[in-house]
Amino acid sequence: MNTSIRLMALLLTAVVLQRFLFDQFRVDGVAADAFLVLAVTTGMVCGARRGAIVGFFAGLVLDLLVVTPFGLGALAYLVAGALGGLLEGVVVHSARWITMLVAFVASAAGVLFFAVVGSLIGTAGMVEGHLITVTLLVGGSSAVLMLPTRRAVLWASADSEPFRAAVHS
Structure with a gap:
């Protein structure tokens, strides 16, 4: 099975997890975002280009x-997936928490990008006081969920480009 088909299977899994699990468990009205986790983790494991592609389709x-x-999620998650890959490429990893911090930063950037661009194109209520809470909760959940998602993305990309040694730890 090639990488594209496996990544599509992961995207379908993200749909199921989002709708039937994550949307049911909210903290302060905020749910974890399986699509954002998949985009950022793919960027971190497979590089910025593939992270952007997966982010676009997840969005x-x-x-x-x-x-x-329509298209706002695709644009925001494309940016988040690419940013995850770019940050992963420039950060020296000496501990697992640094990898989690990269996921947090890329996810938080994706949420903020989504809100700011949505506000700029006229969507009401995107940038408000609750945005900080949403950014922190989604970023934090992405940092935690990146760990099991990384294993799935490694499986999906097993027959493609070489992996970074830091991601395998």
Whole structure:
């Protein structure tokens, strides 16, 4: 099975997890974002280019499931996936928490990008006081969920490009 098919299977798994698990467990009205976790983790494991591609398709799926301007999720998650890959490439890893911090930063950036661009194109209520809470909770959940997701992305990309040694630890 090639990498694209495996990544599509992971995206389908993210849909199921998001709709039937993560959306049911909210903290302060905020749910973990399986699509964002998949985009950022793919970027961290496979590089910025593949992270951007997976982020784009994960964002498109999100756009089909929520009521926001179509394409906003695709654009924001493309940026988050690429940023995850770029940050992973420049950070020296001496501890697992640094890898988790990269996931936190990339996810938080994706949430902020989504809110700011949504606000710029006229969507009301995107940038408000609750945005900080959303950013911190989604970023934190992404940092934790990145660890098991990394294993799945490693499986999906097993027959493709070489991996970074730091990601395997």
